Amino acid sequence: MQRTVFLHLGMGRCGSSSIQILGDRHRDALGARGIHYPSPLDMGFTEEEARGGNGRVLTASERPALAAERVAVHLAQLDADRFMLSSEYLIGSPLPVLQRIADALRGHDLRVVGIAYVRDQRDWLVSRWAQAVKANRWTMTLDEFLVSRYRSDRLDYLAQTRRLAGVFGAENVIVRPFDRHHLQGGDARTDLYALAGVDVADLLRDEPDLNASASVEEVVIMRIVNQLPPREMFDPRMFLRHSQPLVEERGWTPVRDLYRLASPAVMRMVGEYYAPRNEAFRAAYFPDEPAPLLRSRIPDDYVQLTEDLCVSSRSVELLASFMIDYGTRQMRRSLRLNEPQALAS
Secondary structure, eight states, X not given: OOOEEEEEEEOTTSSHHXXXXXXXXXXXXXXXXXXXXXXXXXXXXXXXXXXXXXXXHHHHSSSHHHHHHHHHHHHHHXXXXXXXXXXXXXXXXXXXXXXXXXXXXXXXXXXXXXXXXXXXXXXXXXXXXXXXXXXXXXXXXXXXXXXXHOOOGGGOHHHHHHHHHHHHOGXXXXXXXXXXXXSGGGSHHHHHHHHTTOOOGGXXXXXXXXXXXXXXXXXXXXXXXXXXXXXXXXXXXXXXXXXXXXXXXXXXXXXXXXXXXXXXXXXXXXXXXXXXXXXXXXXXXXXXXXXXXXXXXXXXXXXXXXXXXXXXXXXXXXXXXXHHHHHHHHHHHHHHHHHHHXXXX
């Protein structure tokens, strides 16, 4: 059997972080099962280049052609027949970059199989917006985001699949719907490695559940506070880490249907735009699957949640608790830093 590189291309918001954490934490166990998840550091890349999955080095480097060759040489020298590289940034890379990656690996007699996960566009857009509010401090509302960004070539999965097939060959491209109905084991991690012929179900037992999303109240508070100066006084990621145990302690049941922050009319508009595209995708690549191929929890009609309703006593308590804790830690840090000066005086 030809030595094979399984190139997990993304998409983002489809379990990529969980896949990469599993690879990093269980590199030795995976190797013992016949698949190698190489470390970018072992290939001579920096800590910065190594962030975001071990395949990100193929796109993060200022000289991607040399990076691809370095990766290819490293894999060719290893005593293994199967390799897994993962980065959600790969799927959106320019075609010349993907072609250089494929050519470099093939140049060392390595077969390349590209694997991509796709999900209902409405679900993806809602998840992308919430992530950007948390990570990039976005201030736009969900409705504003959907109306301005929903038409995207990236979310036309038929075009995306054909684009990838042009680089890797149609026989070397696997596209999987990201939902429990289609995933082996109901999880992208077990599904991805099953495609490579490896069972990792037991490795998931001690892994944290990364699927829980922020609640409606948390996302609304983050979006509002993101608009207020000074920005350094509020870190959305730290806020979520702080709020989780408090929510559990209070016994609150968070509302996590983030799509309800958008108007049903806007959500229907997005669904209607992609419905014929998804049907063409299904007919071309999953003709035996019943329509619709990409399933969503979003109903046609629902009661929209306005931000005024979401700014409740609970969300205010979460924010106040975080700011008190954050301010206290900042004050203690300042005192520690100024302590030598105080002693000297």
